[in-house]
Amino acid sequence: MDKMYRSTRNKELVLSAKEAILKGIADDGGLFVYDELDQISLPLKDMMDMTYEQMAEVVLTLLLPDFKEEEIKQCVKAAYEKQFDDEHITPLYSYQDTHILELFHGPTCAFKDIGLRMLPQLMSTALKGHDEEKIMILTATSGDTGKAALAGFCDVERIGITVFYPKEGVSSIQQLQMTTQEGKNTCVCALEGNFDDAQSSVKKVLHDASFAQELKQSKISFSSANSINIGRLIPQIVYYIYAYKELVRQGKIKLMEEVNFCVPTGNFGNVLAGYYAKLMGLPIHKLIVASNANHVLYDFLTSGVYDRNRPFHKTISPSMDILISSNLERLLYYKSGKNAAYIQMLMERLETRGSYRVEDELLKDIQNDFVGGYCDDEQCAREIKAFYEQSGYVMDPHTATGYKVMREYARQDKEHVCILLSTASPYKFAPSVYQALFKTCNMDEFACMEELERKSGAAIPQALRELKEKAVRHHDVIEKDAMREYVKNKTKEILL
Template identity: 50%
Template structure:
């Protein structure tokens, strides 16, 4: 039986995974899901001894079955190669009695690379024929030439890291353009320069006046605007698609590193096959932790998934009360990638945890759109709370977590990861693991970005007198800690900024149309 994808809000359209990836967002505004999730399990023990690439092949082959073996291997080989500075791709480090999974060893030093090095390669094989790299075979090139009738414009809003990772993945991909919007003044200086200095003739970067939620909501409206879609299709033969985690092709590659973490624990004899593991995940848009839920549905022994939030703790409030309320103050924090009040991927979790009740999901999303909040039934909340825990850290707690982790474990972490570190420590103090779950479980904290993406925050947290410039801060941090700033970050100071536009939210549709018209 083939696997089909449909909207979280209904099943009027049934698409293959290739079609769902290409389209990005369902026509009704919902996110693509498949009711086959969990019907096929992955045998963890059978993956022992394999490398990241082999594990990825098994997981992606299970979740995206209409990609054939050759296609998957081509994508994986190109996505997880020499652009990573660690051969294990997502190495596991011990952190006291716990572990930290480092997801930042890719080309942009953030966890988004894991998925956004893969998504362009997957999208290249969805029917319009974009070769994944300069080493594409002659046969692939011929297929591209015959299929390139429709061009794709990737449209993305970013809270900091997605934008650069997507730009890096799609830069100079034939028959493809990418437009990234980021909130002006609400990303770190390093994150901003990563985007504004991006190479590539097909890339467009623009700051918007507002916060991430404003930009993301506008992007969703653009996707749902039939007039824009018709104009682009008839004029420049362009279809819009997404690189945000609303795109299922962006989400599923993240499932792989949960399995890799588990297998690395087995290799260290920290656990044996079948032992349950807890994961603590810094997240704002809920995609990174949702991948852990997918892993559990595939058979990975996951005991608990804990959401770690910053001061914009809308997910914490939802997971403790059952009410999701976006009508609340927005705080600009030192963890900008989590400064989010509308967590898009929560919709997928609600669909699965309600046993596929698309009518309920549609109603809840309608309440969120029109009233600014929704409340789930108490039975559903109880079911969610059985698996998902939560905690959050304010700015002082983030800084203290960075300081304490360096002092106690000599481990340097960024402010997003520090939110998770703080939540882990709070769990210990409350004896949550032993009181609620019996014997203590092995815990893994997902580390989402290099500390050198936020050198000023990290430096000040460990007591450095930081210079004025972020790049000088990198040098001071490196000298004080005997660590090294990644070349791809330190070298940004020497690159010219290409993109300086700043626009209002209302101007975003016209900006997208102008960008699409530049595709040739």
């Protein structure tokens, strides 16, 4: 079995792809990476004639070599066939020179569906070689990951899932999507605090060696469905290639011509998938990182200092309300020459001091591929309205944040076509979108959705329309210090 995935913090900690997917996060707290990623070449010319599903098979085959060809085909079919409301999975919308890759056509109306329809399939396949073993997925969410993970893992055999979200830190629709989730293996709990509190608390449980040993006696292990799990991140590479193919097909670019991608991101996973695509040969000039008022990534990309010691802002783009961007660690690993000792040192500083500074040469190398920008709530609302008035197209606040940052960067780069990643349906944030377009919103969430549909002409996704009739099934709220005991009880309840 090919042991190809290493921890970012210890190059001697090596697992196969299946083992890394089941594990989720390394025992030393590092994230699994593939050292030879930059030596893989995508068959781009051939891929220009492929469907989305065929592209997914190619990418998974290249990066998950211990999965058999038939296993990958089955995973792709189960993940994507008849699961999305558009046959193209991630269709590309164009208005004049603006190109928007719509990633929200899955069952939970957010881009997380792309990875979280696939991860349960990969994990279930990998589990087949581990008789009687069970897994408890622990996941922190800033809004969209939670529902997508719950839907993906619902009633999957031998796997339980517990999702923690920040109380009052997600939109009403995002919360309702999670708390109405069915399934005998699902658990949802609100946490007093913000997303970073939830994420840090989950990581603490995942790294609790005595707790892990206790559960091992019952043949239960922990894993994660966040993008720290390589099995969640790899499927996201595909939509970058698909967007590129669509521009070639439409005659907007020629094959091998470089393009830019603008990506709204908080945890850095979405944009990191684009960097992986670039390492594998996709012609990308710049990856434009769009942040909201919590612009810790923008500050890092401009100064080389990552500092989470700052005020936390609750915004109308809550999925980006993050101050600890976990996947940045993977980028730093590759850009530092795969220097695990250096990454370990940086992550220790982040843990103990709340900040670190990278070397000037390393920052310059990062800036060769990445550029950042940010947008506050007031600017975001203006962008939603401005683009709607031009085109009749309704953006969600995360997409609008990216749109503003993309337009700003375009002033200095008129040479490259840019694709904006649209990460969620506007109906997941209907009050904010409605207020941006029509000024007042004194209705409840569902009345607001219906009025937004009536006035804008944009259809409400069926999955969100049906939420109104669903019963709330999950009511738990805990303090972050109570997570270990809560997880212990829920694991026994669900898996024993």
